[in-house]
Amino acid sequence: MEVRGLVIDFKVRRGLLRAVDNLNLEIYKGEVLGLVGESGCGKSVLAHAILRLTDPNEIIRSGKILFEGRDVFSFSEKELREYRWRDVAIVFQGALNSLNPILKVEDHMYDTVLAHERADEEEIWRRAASLLETLRLDGKLVLPRYPHELSGGMKQRVVSALAMLLKPKLLILDEPTSSLDMLTQKYMVRMLAEIKEKTDITMLFITHDLAVEAEIADRIAVMYSGDIVEIGKINEVFYDPIHPYTKALIRSVPSLVGDVSKFKPIPGPLPDPVNLPPGCRFHPRCPYRKDICSKIRPKHEKLENGRVIACHRWREINEE
Numbered sequence: 001m002e003v004r005g006l007v008i009d010f011k012v013r014r015g016l017l018r019a020v021d022n023l024n025l026e027i028y029k030g031e032v033l034g035l036v037g038e039s040g041c042g043k044s045v046l047a048h049a050i051l052r053l054t055d056p057n058e059i060i061r062s063g064k065i066l067f068e069g070r071d072v073f074s075f076s077e078k079e080l081r082e083y084r085w086r087d088v089a090i091v092f093q094g095a096l097n098s099l100n101p102i103l104k105v106e107d108h109m110y111d112t113v114l115a116h117e118r119a120d121e122e123e124i125w126r127r128a129a130s131l132l133e134t135l136r137l138d139g140k141l142v143l144p145r146y147p148h149e150l151s152g153g154m155k156q157r158v159v160s161a162l163a164m165l166l167k168p169k170l171l172i173l174d175e176p177t178s179s180l181d182m183l184t185q186k187y188m189v190r191m192l193a194e195i196k197e198k199t200d201i202t203m204l205f206i207t208h209d210l211a212v213e214a215e216i217a218d219r220i221a222v223m224y225s226g227d228i229v230e231i232g233k234i235n236e237v238f239y240d241p242i243h244p245y246t247k248a249l250i251r252s253v254p255s256l257v258g259d260v261s262k263f264k265p266i267p268g269p270l271p272d273p274v275n276l277p278p279g280c281r282f283h284p285r286c287p288y289r290k291d292i293c294s295k296i297r298p299k300h301e302k303l304e305n306g307r308v309i310a311c312h313r314w315r316e317i318n319e320e
């Protein structure tokens, strides 16, 4: 999957809101790419755009999204139907509340498959049960149940199984653990990591919680104000963050810092997306800013090891 120079605005009462701002990203076959950033930075808008799911007030200004080299924006309705679920499936943010309360879990499974292919119910049932088993749920117990008879953690696994039912090449998980308690969260991430080991599925794992990525992602992309400011292998980014925002983000997660005295929340809020600051979007909050930062937007530099960084001063800062 390749995203090239994507720019997305929303028409809002106050004017134009820039949600995705000249974003470039690649997702490689077989990897789990983590996408992190504070709430409101544009993660979900990007995920929906990948599936070409847009709101009526949404304007795709420019850019391209390519899946296996094919231009997603040029798909016909028919191509789009096949692309969604079969090529790329998504577990929406807050999806555990999206199950239809009057349908049993098995009916959700039948409807999902039958909307895309011919199959008999028995076969779908078997497929669903085997998927649920990899998610440590007993199909015999769960499939005949109604959503309200399941716990939050069980519902989250059911919606994840639904998304995986058609064996998508790319699975997008949008904050799949944020509404779960800590223990269930850990359990869910461990199961997804196991699925990743056992299959050749590719995942885009979106979260605002950097600590969760450590358990599952191969690479991580750090998003700020609609753009990716740093990308790299998970260990490299965690142990040696280069971009000032990544450094700040890591210091703001207590469980990553270890030593509580080093824990530091990031000062100030995300900039107003209707009125973005000029130059580097992070400059109003950046302790390293210099004159150039508020004037010129930093370019994305690709380093030898595949690391991508967008900061005027990253070399000087990291020499200090």
Ligand SMILES: Nc1ncnc2c1ncn2[C@@H]1O[C@H](COP(=O)(O)OP(=O)(O)O)[C@@H](O)[C@H]1O
Pocket: 010, 011, 012, 017, 018, 019, 037, 038, 039, 040, 041, 042, 043, 044, 045, 046, 055, 057, 273
């Ligand atoms: N339909 C919409 N209309 C107006 N603004 C929107 C709409 N959808 C998203 N936004 C705005 O786009 C920005 C990015 O949102 P989102 O992608 O949901 O953030 P997150 O990173 O938390 O997933 C936010 O400022 C949000 O308010």
Ligand code: SF4
Pocket: 243, 244, 245, 280, 281, 282, 283, 284, 286, 287, 288, 289, 290, 293, 298, 310, 311, 312, 313, 314
């Ligand atoms: S470009 Fe300047 S303001 Fe932006 S992150 Fe780098 S040092 Fe900070």
Ligand SMILES: [Mg+2]
Pocket: 043, 044, 045, 093, 174, 175
């Ligand atoms: Mg979101």
